[in-house]
Amino acid sequence: MTNTASLFRPVASPRIIEGAYTPDQHARMLDVVRRNGPWSLILAQHFKSPEEVIATTSGAVPEGFTPTWDMFLSPVFRGYLGKASTALYPEIEDCFLNTKFLDLVRGYWGAKYATAENMLFNIQGPTQGGGSPHVDATRFRGISMHNTPVWLMNTMVKTGLFKRWQQKKAQVITWYYKGAIGGGFTYWPDGPQADPAQIKAPMWGRAVVVENEMMYHTAESNGPSAMRHPAGLSIDTVIGPDPQDPTGWQLTNDGQVIQRVPEKEFRFLIHWGADVYMDMTEMKRALDHTDDLSHEQVFDMIIADLRARGEKFIMPGDPMTDKGFIGMLTRVYDPGQPAIFPPEPEERSAA
Numbered sequence: 001m002t003n004t005a006s007l008f009r010p011v012a013s014p015r016i017i018e019g020a021y022t023p024d025q026h027a028r029m030l031d032v033v034r035r036n037g038p039w040s041l042i043l044a045q046h047f048k049s050p051e052e053v054i055a056t057t058s059g060a061v062p063e064g065f066t067p068t069w070d071m072f073l074s075p076v077f078r079g080y081l082g083k084a085s086t087a088l089y090p091e092i093e094d095c096f097l098n099t100k101f102l103d104l105v106r107g108y109w110g111a112k113y114a115t116a117e118n119m120l121f122n123i124q125g126p127t128q129g130g131g132s133p134h135v136d137a138t139r140f141r142g143i144s145m146h147n148t149p150v151w152l153m154n155t156m157v158k159t160g161l162f163k164r165w166q167q168k169k170a171q172v173i174t175w176y177y178k179g180a181i182g183g184g185f186t187y188w189p190d191g192p193q194a195d196p197a198q199i200k201a202p203m204w205g206r207a208v209v210v211e212n213e214m215m216y217h218t219a220e221s222n223g224p225s226a227m228r229h230p231a232g233l234s235i236d237t238v239i240g241p242d243p244q245d246p247t248g249w250q251l252t253n254d255g256q257v258i259q260r261v262p263e264k265e266f267r268f269l270i271h272w273g274a275d276v277y278m279d280m281t282e283m284k285r286a287l288d289h290t291d292d293l294s295h296e297q298v299f300d301m302i303i304a305d306l307r308a309r310g311e312k313f314i315m316p317g318d319p320m321t322d323k324g325f326i327g328m329l330t331r332v333y334d335p336g337q338p339a340i341f342p343p344e345p346e347e348r349s350a351a
Helices: 023-035 042-046 050-056 090-096 099-109 150-159 280-288 295-308 323-333
Strands: 015-017 076-083 113-124 169-177 185-188 197-199 203-210 216-219 238-241 249-253 256-261 267-277
Touching: 015 099, 023 076, 023 090, 023 113, 023 267, 042 076, 076 090, 090 113, 099 113, 099 169, 099 203, 099 267, 150 295, 150 323, 185 203, 197 203, 267 280, 295 323
Parallel strands: none
Antiparallel strands: 015 203, 076 113, 113 267, 169 203, 169 267, 185 197, 185 216, 238 249, 249 256
16 A cells, blocks of 8 residues: 655755745735735634544544544634635735746746646734644645535545646745744655754745645744633634734634734745646646546545455445544545654743
8 A cells, every 4th residue: 555654745845035025015915914804714714624624634533532623723814815816906916926936836847837826825923833734735637625625635645546637736935924933834845754844934035935735844833832822712713903003913703802913923924826737738638627537536536445455434425524434534544743843943031
């Protein structure tokens, strides 16, 4: 059987660039974020159950144990600036339809063609990092976030069965963070059982060109530890501008403030993603939909593989949401938590 940990290596090591966006571009994107919130947790947007979170990250839970949202809650929030190759806000269209980034990802892959596909952002105050190394949602011909939950796409990668249909992708991921404690980027370029690497803060406009769908990664802890677990944080918590601070932010539950985040502790990540095609033949195959997967085909292939492994199970009526079935797939295909983590960032006391 396939050693699933060996599958997770990007096409090339991340390439670091500086000054990814101009100061004007950064200011316009941040203005869009401030004007169009509040923004919900990443968990709230992409997952229907804690079991789906486990299937997407790494590590399994003991049989009979029921995971809860509290195991995964982290005050990291998300929104989108571009989807389906379309900028959602005209004032930042130049940031999304970015010829510099397209050149970078073509060069990263050695490919002829690339298309800007999506652009999202993560925003947060002080947060405990390192606990959920993961890969980003992987797309396949016929299978995407438009019709398929994230957990299933990532499980498809872990099986090693669907490489033929996998869309080649690359990202330019940029950070704006001036905090004094942590805030870097931790990643495992040689697979989750190998040594990690880190890009350390401060990172103001620093970016990486990377294939994050095939590389386990996570954020480093950032900010004062006393602020990393806001009291009252729930799956429904949102973040938006703090009306009492022109550059600050606030976390709220039903309008009730549970934490205020000053600008100096604010971490802003911009995730620009592209579809990459090595040549015209590959691009035509994707655009003509002549070799797309269906959900029926996906589950048929997974079921055949499970039976070849000797797994005993009853196929649920709705495998997309059945918690027991998701848990079984996690157990069978999970590559395991990364074996080695960097030390936590030092938190120096005031002199």
